[in-house]
Amino acid sequence: MPRPRPPRPPVRLRAARMLDIDKGELAEPGDLLIEGEHITAVAPATVPPGTVELDLGDVTLLPGLMDMEVNLLLGGPDHRSPLNPVQDDPAVRTLRAVANARRTLRAGFTTVRNLGLFVQTGGLLLDVALKKAIDLGWIEGPRVVPAGHAITPTGGHLDPTMFQALAPHIMPLTVEEGIANGVAEVRKAVRYQIKHGARVIKVCASNGVMSHTGPAGAQQYSDEELHAIADEAHRAGLKVAAHCMGDRAVRAALAAGIDCIEHGFLAGDETLDLMVERGTFLVATTYIADGMDVSTAAPELQAKAADVFPRAKATTRRAIERGVRVACGTDAPAIPHGRNARELLALVDRGMTPLAALRAATTTAAALIDAEDRGRLEPGLLADVIAVPGDPLTDIGVTEDVRFVMKGGQVHRHEEAARS
Known part of the structure; x- marks a missing residue:
């Protein structure tokens, strides 16, 4: 004993x-x-x-501050290789997370949501394992609210084989690893994450800036699939966070009852007002519009970022003005782990008072994760x-x-x- x-x-x-x-x-x-x-x-x-x-x-x-969108299993030191998705095995990726967790904690962020693995793990939920190791005191790190694998369609924004346009049959992924198509498969994918320890569900509802497969913000899951994902999570008492950029896709996520919009870069004013009406949270990840390094991305992705990022900054300003419930989230490693506070500076730049930005990283974040104890x-x-x-x-x-x-x-x- x-x-x-x-x-x-x-x-x-x-x-x-x-x-x-x-x-x-x-x-x-x-x-x-x-x-x-x-x-x-x-x-x-x-x-x-x-x-x-x-x-x-x-x-x-x-x-203690809170970051509502990180991926501790990615980024950190020695993350330069574009082939990282096929070079890192689950053991290396977990060790990478150990370093990133310590760096995040020492930066003053004592709670994070780890929003969705999108890597091949053989069905292992590495962020759940990380949470257990931190909770047991084996390693230093923030309190982790793990999502397990992000739920995404084939070729969707969080299908990791899409980012590097890998050839067919390179790094095959399973439903348990989040690649799910159709109502039956998305229900199975959600149930698997919940069974093995996920405390929030992450879904990819739209395309993204770094997506090769279509314009930023295009809706990727059907309305029926989004409803099924939200239904499965809510019946288990879990919230759903949706990677979502385009206005139509945000509307579809809201109609499905999804609890939190990640990014929301291209949401229109009426959609933002609807978020206020429904109390839907927005994790704006607005600093990436200033600080994300896209210099090594493909030319077409750099062009997409040059178009979307200025519009995203304006959307965050309008969301703040309208009173959307904005919680702090960085999308690290889109910005480096340990630099999480830069999101607070960006929120102030977009119109928040310093107090409101601090609340975004404390009381609002606590409300998002239903944590009355912090x-x-x-x-x-x-x-x-x-x-x-x-x-x-x-x-x-x-x-x-x-x-x-x-x-x-x-x-x-x-x-x-x-x-x-």
């Missing part, structure tokens, strides 16, 4: 300031009592015997706490300079430079 771990002593975490995310105000000083995995008091009058005092100095405490610095919630210098309500850029990271009461980063 495993040897039981001794309980950690209580920790009193002090800093110059802390953010009340609901009031939108900085409290001075920041003062939290943490016992086990949870915050038990704010500005405690007394502390238990044996409490460890941890004074971080002139920094601001924030709730997103605020309050008694009873998980002790997911980060620290940044300065005032993030006036300079969102300080979120790129994370000095301290605690997840569930355990310290994963502590920069002595934070001290005054």
